Amino acid sequence: MSAVIESCGSKFRVNIGQVVRLEKIELGSGETIDFKVLAVGEGSDIELGRPYVDGAKVVGEIINHERGDKITTIKLKRRKHHIKTMGHRQWYTYVRITSINAA
Numbered sequence: 019m020s021a022v023i024e025s026c027g028s029k030f031r032v033n034i035g036q037v038v039r040l041e042k043i044e045l046g047s048g049e050t051i052d053f054k055v056l057a058v059g060e061g062s063d064i065e066l067g068r069p070y071v072d073g074a075k076v077v078g079e080i081i082n083h084e085r086g087d088k089i090t091t092i093k094l095k096r097r098k099h100h101i102k103t104m105g106h107r108q109w110y111t112y113v114r115i116t117s118i119n120a121a
Contacts, residue, residue, distance in 0.1 A: 019060045021076050021118045023053035032076065032115045042083060042109035051078050051113065058120045065120060073121030078113040085109055 020033045026041040045051060055074040057066045065071055086108045093102040 019058070019118050019120070021055055021059075021074070022057040023076050024056055024070075025053055029056060032118075034115055034118055036115050037081065038078070038113050038115065039110050040113055041111070043080065043111045043113070045080055045111075047080055047082050049080050050116070051080060052076070053078065058118065071121055075117075075119045076115065077117045077119075078115050081112040081114055083109060083111050 020031060022029055022031050024030075025043075028041070030038055030040070032038055043051060053076040055067065055071045055076050056069065057064060058071055058074045058076075059065050065074070067074070089106050089108075091104050091106070093104070094100070
């Protein structure tokens, strides 16, 4: 069984046992989290929500938090001998999907 969930404004298609990398969620490792379900089903038997499926539940367990690779940006003002370099590292949370319950 698979489901489409929403987390932090993004949508993900998940299966039971799958590990998903999401934007940082402010919960500790080992805690469980419930997701909003947009669609759930298996094969041709799919239930779509408007916008969410009533009674459907996807539960995940937080594995750990990590930071992604560094992204470097450069701002350049031409003919002025001015260059500004900035970097950013995004926090991510890894979640294992433990159960998918349809309505």
